[in-house]
Amino acid sequence: QVQLVESGGKSVQAGDSLRLSCVASGRPFSDYAVAWFRRPPGKEREFVGTISRGGTVTQRADSVKGRFILSRDNAQNTVWLQMNSLKPEDTAVYYCAAYFAVTGEVSRDDSRYRHWGQGTQVLVSS
Secondary structure, eight states, rough: EEEEEEEEEOOEEETTOOOEEEEEEEEEEEGGEEEEEOTTTTTTOOOEEOOOSSSSSSSEEETTTTTTTEEGGGGGGGEEEOOOOOGGOOEEEEEEEEEEETEEEEEGGGGGOOEOOOOOEEEEEE
């Protein structure tokens, strides 16, 4: 079992940058692929990006490509979501999630992810 805690969400202006953190405890974090999802106000949860257990493979949603970057440091049990050039439509509760994966494996399917954090709110004002 792994526990996840997100942090870093806050209110910012359009064009600003923000970095979210997801810190894990429990089982070795290097065993898990990790993803970020978000739930905009009044909408369904959507995929943002994912990173493999070793950090060598990443995928991002088209809506955030060129603006958001995922990285991880397994020694610190942490995954980061660097968000640049933020837009009002990035406003959402952001969740990190993890599943036990093989090397290089990633997934955009939220049903694969067994472990979820509580979420952190990001509000982008125009």
